[in-house]
Amino acid sequence: MTAPRFHVVGRDGAARTGRLELAHGTVQTPAFMPVATYGAVRGVSADDLRGLGAEMLLANTFHLHERPGEELIASLGGLHGFTGWSGPWLTDSGGFQITSLADRVRLDDDGVTFASPVDGRSRRLTPESTVEIQAALGSDIAMVLDECRPVAPEEAQDAAQQAAVAAAVERSLRWAERARRAHDKPEQALFGIVQGGVDLDLRRHSARATAEIGFDGHAHGGLGLGEAPERRLEAIEAAHEVLPSEAPRYLMGIGRPEDVVQAIGHGVDLFDCVVPTRHGRHGVLYTSSGIVMIKNARFASDPDPIDVDCDCPTCTHHSRAYLRHLYRSGESLGARLGSLHNLRFYLRLMARAREAIACGSFHALGAQVVAAGGVRVE
């Protein structure tokens, strides 16, 4: 197994395309990672994901630690052996659960204690233990534990909130140093996480200090939690001013196609988001000209595929009319076919972005995707 390496192979403005060499394979960037919280993408198998063109998946350390536990996964060959997805894996750190499970969390300087959503019992994560768990899971990229503290837009000017965000940045930096020291697996990349809400000075400070610790890549954390897209892009921009450009940059948990494309335009390399599968389950389907709300009556007798330009299994074999019928009849096949389509849409979007960057035509692609954002296909 080789140590992780990243090569930027093309640039178009701030956008870049590259090759991320990891222990279990090479990922072409910009890349989108389907979300496999418990080691499985909702309703979609490893084999399906290979067919859709996925190159790396994301799994969730906290949830896998709870069930089935990292020892079991390690004994079955790590995430790669356990799940049947033998390509690269990224594991998050559990830091996001400090936000998403906020009412079940007790934070202190040493780490975080959760009341388990599974059995109510107390679970403890520290910067060191999340590194150990991710080592046992065997992911190709591990993330440091961070204190993800979201700032609601209306609170951003509140002095107490700002102080809390600043304190979270400092705690995350202390935790990042501890994680870096605890990490002892040269074939596994370790990424630091920039925090600081949408305060640009805090973002720059967090990015600079994180980079100084020395990581294989850097993530933007604590975004996509209510801030305006423009503020988010400014926060990304501020961090990129000080992050080393030769390391990969990862925007965690975001977002819609237009969010992804705009972030690529600002030089982000890696993405994950539940949007394609969550929207797929609910019949919100992406096309290059906008969103198809497939349950609408207007699609009842529509013989066309979701997107005539799409090569996914759903568009190859099935009409909008059939899909609408499946969703309305409560047939679980609808959720699956919608998820397959949306995942393929995202993965093709990344392929198109890589090609556009290589050809110097990224701006036109970005403008087209942003223009289609939020449009309902009529």
Next chain:
Amino acid sequence: MTAPRFHVVGRDGAARTGRLELAHGTVQTPAFMPVATYGAVRGVSADDLRGLGAEMLLANTFHLHERPGEELIASLGGLHGFTGWSGPWLTDSGGFQITSLADRVRLDDDGVTFASPVDGRSRRLTPESTVEIQAALGSDIAMVLDECRPVAPEEAQDAAQQAAVAAAVERSLRWAERARRAHDKPEQALFGIVQGGVDLDLRRHSARATAEIGFDGHAHGGLGLGEAPERRLEAIEAAHEVLPSEAPRYLMGIGRPEDVVQAIGHGVDLFDCVVPTRHGRHGVLYTSSGIVMIKNARFASDPDPIDVDCDCPTCTHHSRAYLRHLYRSGESLGARLGSLHNLRFYLRLMARAREAIACGSFHALGAQVVAAGGVRVE
């Protein structure tokens, strides 16, 4: 399109293997039809079914009449165009819903009125209208409307119950004649349905009178509703004594692998059942040596596939440990992978039965499947 034809190509005792030539393809018998009530097998696509080796699917006339309606399906190319399954389809008649929706049904000599489970409105089926609906659906095999009247074992000796069963046989025969007269689609096969509970004289009478009307094939109806397997086999046997052996024989809605194999041993050619998908969704998985209850703790760290001899996508890529984890985590992928495996188990069982009949070794296969019936793999 050719008119339906059936050729018996091999026999082993009463068991037989054959070729059923239908408008949309040839089906090798004995054949198992996955159940696609609303035109979709639960969580499994047409493309998946082709990969699993299915040759014919079953859809439900009553439910499709309710939603999305046969006019819509006809306008999109019938079941074949609408669903993406371009191979043979069999449609049931709605007769089974007289039993399954019994508390929403009003029967008279002319037909049956249902209170719709979808919108509560009244829906009327007659022998003629079910033929028309199935013509619009464009299935390869249509079934006549019958009065399916189950007999609980403890009621079988009750004189009033016996009289009711006898009356249902006579009504079904009158309806079968009307359906035969109404059917005007030479490329679509029309099958009659034998009723009579487990009363052997009634079964023989129903079979003889049904055969005299003249159908392309014959089904055993009203079984699998509580009677002992031995009584069921006697009822099948009694009908086969008088049914023309050159026409295909279909056992509706049954059953477990051991039920299917025993019925093949009595000369049945066609089967459908929800067992493989329903059990697949609940983690009850078939193997040649018995049933794996995959949620059991004993499979928590089992690295083997469900069945080492199975070539399905699930067994090719995933361990019992991973499957157990999926079911226990509520991941819908578990239901899908379990359904794929069970469907492949049934379809391979049919292929093995055809081969065994051709080789004269069916008895040994039957004994093995019956011996594995109900065994829990430990």
